[in-house]
Amino acid sequence: MENAVGHRDDRHALTGLAVVAAWVLLFCVAQAHYVPLETAYQAHLDFLNNPPILQDPPAQVALAEFLVGTVLVLAVPAAAIAILTGLSTARNSRGVTWVRVLGWTTFGIGAVGALPALCAGFFGAIGALFNALTLLG
Numbered sequence: 001m002e003n004a005v006g007h008r009d010d011r012h013a014l015t016g017l018a019v020v021a022a023w024v025l026l027f028c029v030a031q032a033h034y035v036p037l038e039t040a041y042q043a044h045l046d047f048l049n050n051p052p053i054l055q056d057p058p059a060q061v062a063l064a065e066f067l068v069g070t071v072l073v074l075a076v077p078a079a080a081i082a083i084l085t086g087l088s089t090a091r092n093s094r095g096v097t098w099v100r101v102l103g104w105t106t107f108g109i110g111a112v113g114a115l116p117a118l119c120a121g122f123f124g125a126i127g128a129l130f131n132a133l134t135l136l137g
Contacts, residue, residue, distance in 0.1 A: 010099045012092075013106040016085030020109060023071070023078040030071045034064040056134045066131040072124025075117035082110025 041061045056062065086107030093100040 010089065010102055012085040013089035013099070013102045016082040016089075016106040016110065019078050019081045019085075020113075023074060026074070027071050030064075030068045034068050037061050037064045057131075059135060062131045062134040066128050066135065069124040069126075069128030069131060072120040073128065074121075075113070075124070076121040079110045079113045079117040082106050083114065084110075086110055 037060055041057055057065070086103050086105070086109070089103030090100050090107060091103070093103060
């Protein structure tokens with residue numbers, strides 16, 4: 001059955017691709033907020049003659065690092081959604097070639113990103129935890 005967008009099975013793969021695109025956009029926004037704050041903080045530390053090595057960062061920097069860590073943790077479900085929706089679409093394409101290609105492409109994006117997503121999620125969780133402790137007190 002065709003609908004206005006295309007084949008009825010393509011919406012799963014498009015959902016997976018949309019989730020990955022939303023995650024990439026969220027990561028770019030978090031990085032755009034983080035980089036100027038971190039650069040200014042590092043410039044301040046470089047200006048000091050004997051900077052304290054284990055000093056907690058200011059609240060703005062800790063909050064930006066917490067947001068980046070949270071976005072990195074969200075990479076794991078984004079990759080999982082891309083894998084599952086892509087595989088579902090590829091298996092249920094019922095012989096429609098472009099839908100099968102779209103499904104396998106979505107699956108491939110999720111599969112290639114799965115291991116980096118797990119690593120980023122692990123280190124993002126650690127960073128978010130420490131920065132949350134900094135923010136809380």
